[in-house]
Amino acid sequence: MLQSSPFNFRRIVIWLGRLVLAGFFIYAGYAKLFRPDLTPRVPPKMALTLFAMQIDSYQMISGNVSKWIAHTLPLAEIAIGLLLLVGWQLRVWATVITAIVAGFFFVVVRAYALGLQINCGCFAKPEPLTLGTVFRDGALLVLAVLMTVFVYQEARRSHPWSTASGASR
C-alpha cells in the first residue's frame, strides 16, 4: 500500500526537497542579481560586483575567479532551481544541486573554522556568517542528499499512476 501510494515517505521528501531547494536557489539567485535590500536599487552589473566582493572575503580564490563565479552563479542558481521545480531530468539536477549545496557547506564550514568575520553572501544582503549559517547549510545539504538518493531509488520504480504494472501492484 505504502509502496504504491503517490505520497510515500520518499516521495514526500523528494517533493519537500524540490520545493525548499528550488525556493532557496531561485531567491538566492534573484537577490544576488537584483539586490532588493539596497535602496536606491543598483543595476545588476553593480550587484554582481558586490557579490564578487563577498566571494573575495572567503579568501579562497583570486579576484578574477571570484568575478567569474559572481557573474555565473546567480543565473545558474535561478536556472537549476526552476529545473528542479519543473522536474525535467530530475536525477541530473538533483545531483547538480546537491554538489552545489555541498560546496556551499564546505566553504561556510571552512570560513567558520578559520574564524573569518565575514558576511555569508548566501542571499547577497549583509548577513554575518555564524554557527546558525553552518546549521542552515548543513540542513539543506541533508535534505539535498536525501532528495537525490530517493530520486534515484524512485526512478527504479514505475509510478503507480503512470504505468499498468504500477497500477496492478
Added chain:
Amino acid sequence: MIRRLPLSLTFAIASLAAALPVQTEAQTSPSVAAKQTPVAAKTAAAKKTATATSAPAVAPATITVNGITDIDPTKTSGQKSAPLIMEVFTDFQCPACKQLFTTTLQKVTENYANTGKVYIVHRDFPLQQHAYSRVAADYARAAAHIGKGEAVEMVLFQNQEKWEANGDIKGTLSSVLNPAEMKKVDALVESKTLEPLVEKDRQLGITAAVNQTPTSVIHTKNGQVFPVVGFVSYENFKSFLDQLLAQ
C-alpha cells in the same frame, strides 16, 4: 648754569634708561637668536624641542566632508573634493585587515586616492578580543599626528604576527621612527589626548552597524552607501569603484 647742566643731564639719562624696552626671551626674534652665543642657542633649541614634544592640551579638531563627520585629517588619503568617500574600519590585529591594507588599499590609494577619485578615511575599530589592538591604534594615531601615519600603519600590519605575540609595539615602530619621533609619539600616547579620536571612530563604527573588520563603507555624492565587509581583491574593488565613478 654750571650746576643746572649736570642735573638736567642726569634727568635726561634716567628718563632714557626707563624708556628703553626690556628684551625678554619671548620677544627675541630669530635673527637675534641666531646672533646668540652657541650655548644660548643650544638652550633655546632644547626649550623649543621640549615644547614640541609635549602633547597638546586638547584633542585636535576633526573635520566634516560631505556629511561624513568626525574625520581626523591626519588619517586620510586623497582630496576632500573626490566624488567618492571610503571609510575603512580596521583593527591592527585582524589578519584580513592586514591583507586588505598591504595589498588592495595600497593600490586603491595609488590609483584612486592620489588621483582625486576617492577620499579614504582610515577609522580605528579595535576589537575587544584583541589584546593589543587598542594600544596599536593609539600609537598609529599618534604617529599620524607627527606625519608618520602611513609608515607606522604599514609596519604594524606587516609585523602583525610578531608584536601580537609579545605586545612589543614600540619595538616594531622603532624601525620607522627615529628616537626624536618616538619620543613625540610616546608623549602623545601617554598624554591620552588622541584617545577620544580613536574612541570616536569606534563609536561611529558601532553606529554604522560595523561588527566585523575590515569593513569599508563607500559613500557616493548622491547619498548611496555601500558597506563592504572583509577582504576584497583589488580587481573587484577596482570594478566597483569604476562603476560608481561612471554613474
